[in-house]
Amino acid sequence: xxxxxxxxxxxxxxxxxxxxxxxxxxxxxxxxxxxxxxxxxxxxxxxxxxxxxxxxxxxxxxxxxxxxxxxxxxxxxxxxxxxxxxxxxxxxxxxxxxxxxxxxxxxxxxxxxxxxxxxxxxxxxxxxxxxxxxxxxxxxxxxxxxxxxxxxxxxxxxxxxxxxxxxxxxxxxxxxxxxxxxxxxxxxxxxxxxxxxxxxxxxxxxxxxxxxxxxxxxxxxxxxxxxxxxxxxxxxxxxxxxxxxxxxxxxxxxxxxxxxxxxxxxxxxxxxxxxxxxxxxxxxxxxxxxxxxxxxxxxxxxxxxxxxxxxxxxxx
Amino acid sequence: xxxxxxxxxxxxxxxxxxxxxxxxxxxxxxxxxxxxxxxxxxxxxxxxxxxxxxxxxxxxxxxxxxxxxxxxxxxxxxxxxxxxxxxxxxxxxxxxxxxxxxxxxxxxxxxxxxxxxxxxxxxxxxxxxxxxxxxxxxxxxxxxxxxxxxxxxxxxxxxxxxxxxxxxxxxxxxxxxxxxxxxxxxxxxxxxxxxxxxxxxxxxxxxxxxxxxxxxxxxx
Numbered sequence: 001x002x003x004x005x006x007x008x009x010x011x012x013x014x015x016x017x018x019x020x021x022x023x024x025x026x027x028x029x030x031x032x033x034x035x036x037x038x039x040x041x042x043x044x045x046x047x048x049x050x051x052x053x054x055x056x057x058x059x060x061x062x063x064x065x066x067x068x069x070x071x072x073x074x075x076x077x078x079x080x081x082x083x084x085x086x087x088x089x090x091x092x093x094x095x096x097x098x099x100x101x102x103x104x105x106x107x108x109x110x111x112x113x114x115x116x117x118x119x120x121x122x123x124x125x126x127x128x129x130x131x132x133x134x135x136x137x138x139x140x141x142x143x144x145x146x147x148x149x150x151x152x153x154x155x156x157x158x159x160x161x162x163x164x165x166x167x168x169x170x171x172x173x174x175x176x177x178x179x180x181x182x183x184x185x186x187x188x189x190x191x192x193x194x195x196x197x198x199x200x201x202x203x204x205x206x207x208x209x210x211x212x213x214x215x216x217x218x219x220x221x222x223x224x225x226x227x228x229x230x231x232x233x234x235x236x237x238x239x240x241x242x243x244x245x246x247x248x249x250x251x252x253x254x255x256x257x258x259x260x261x262x263x264x265x266x267x268x269x270x271x272x273x274x275x276x277x278x279x280x281x282x283x284x285x286x287x288x289x290x291x292x293x294x295x296x297x298x299x300x301x302x303x304x305x306x307x308x309x310x311x312x313x314x315x316x
Numbered sequence: 317x318x319x320x321x322x323x324x325x326x327x328x329x330x331x332x333x334x335x336x337x338x339x340x341x342x343x344x345x346x347x348x349x350x351x352x353x354x355x356x357x358x359x360x361x362x363x364x365x366x367x368x369x370x371x372x373x374x375x376x377x378x379x380x381x382x383x384x385x386x387x388x389x390x391x392x393x394x395x396x397x398x399x400x401x402x403x404x405x406x407x408x409x410x411x412x413x414x415x416x417x418x419x420x421x422x423x424x425x426x427x428x429x430x431x432x433x434x435x436x437x438x439x440x441x442x443x444x445x446x447x448x449x450x451x452x453x454x455x456x457x458x459x460x461x462x463x464x465x466x467x468x469x470x471x472x473x474x475x476x477x478x479x480x481x482x483x484x485x486x487x488x489x490x491x492x493x494x495x496x497x498x499x500x501x502x503x504x505x506x507x508x509x510x511x512x513x514x515x516x517x518x519x520x521x522x523x524x525x526x527x528x529x530x531x532x533x534x535x536x
Binding site: 079 | 331438467470476478479480481482483
């Protein structure tokens with residue numbers, strides 16, 4: 001007995017087929033490529049595909065475990081993302097207890113609010129209470145050096161890595177009468193469109209990319225990759241409307257918003273990396289970089305998507 | 317068993333990755349690993365970063381006045397870490413740390429040393445005490461491997477008990493040796509520079525927090 005709605009199960013089957021196809025293509029390319037740069041690209045491609053298998057597997061298992069599995073996997077993802085973010089960010093000794101509170105008090109509490117479905121507190125705990133707590137905990141230690149910058153950096157990290165990402169499992173709490181089998185499909189829609197958009201932008205970029213779109217921030221992104229990726233990901237969203245309470249046109253538009261916000265989210269996080277002089281947030285995921293490298297497009301699109309659904313499609 | 321569980325726990329907490337830039341982790345050589353010191357996590361992270369075959373024949377050198385002061389710490393340092401406890405003060409002919417270390421090395425054990433002698437407060441590398449020079453002179457066959465430990469002083473700083481889960485790096489560098497006729501002071505300065513040179517951010521154009529930068533934020 002599948003824990004998933006039939007539409008979700010169908011999508012998972014399609015994803016499985018895509019992954020198998022990607023693995024086969026990667027294997028064939030590895031055998032046939034001879035040039036040095038070609039070999040490096042194919043190696044990276046195969047590393048990425050392998051990581052996709054693992055990520056998909058973990059994700060599917062988590063979703064199959066219902067709300068607790070979904071909440072836990074996003075808690076863990078936020079934890080890893082925040083860890084990478086703070087590692088790269090300059091902090092002072094006076095911030096030590098503040099950082100401890102961010103990781104071990106604010107983060108678990110935010111996801112507890114998701115699990116217990118207390119929307120009112122979920123929506124304001126981080127931007128009001130945590131944002132107050134962070135500078136207060138730091139100021140008690142009595143170090144005013146670069147105080148505003150330190151507080152702002154920590155608050156921003158909490159917002160992007162914890163608050164925004166927590167909107168994804170919160171989707172499970174929205175009452176939507178049209179979805180008879182629960183809201184896991186909404187999460188699948190967001191994640192598949194967002195991650196699919198990343199992959200499609202990468203593929204289009206490799207195939208027809210010529211003109212850089214943001215050379216000072218992210219040298220590898222091209223206009224062709226962006227346009228190709230966004231349009232094809234929107235089409236992908238329209239095709240997946242069965243997972244959602246929207247019709248195909250609406251699904252395509254929402255997917256367009258997701259991919260646009262995803263692009264900007266990726267660009268913003270790239271700007272931060274560029275300023276710090278690093279290429280990746282971490283090295284956790286072979287071929288991709290760190291956790292934050294993988295979910296940077298989800299960070300900005302998740303809250304927008306959540307509120308679109310909450311406002312237009314859910315009954316209060 | 318307890319030791320393996322503990323090592324796994326440390327690896328998860330510190331997220332440490334090991335970079336070998338100058339010597340081979342697969343070679344079983346008699347080595348003295350010397351590293352910067354800023355946290356109680358230093359020894360155990362460096363030790364956990366070694367491959368199992370090397371780790372079994374490597375011991376940390378710890379101060380007896382700190383680690384031997386009660387039964388619990390003694391148990392932890394001796395049973396969990398297999399540390400070599402030495403005196404920092406009141407050195408006598410019978411209780412000479414260099415002799416103790418040389419004896420351990422002659423029995424085939426590699427050692428882990430922290431030449432600063434104590435944990436640094438702000439992440440910068442203090443001046444090195446001369447024990448390394450004397451020990452290297454007594455055991456000339458040993459390879460002297462500089463090691464840089466990054467971010468451990470941010471994970472568990474001196475004076476704090478609660479760790480924050482950042483990602484740390486252990487960089488093993490190219491071995492150095494005492495040059496013909498080199499004096500103690502010159503050698504210790506060279507050893508200190510060797511450790512500092514391994515700092516990953518000093519190898520990039522711009523950097524994450526590092527002990528070499530003079531801006532207000534970075535030194536911690």
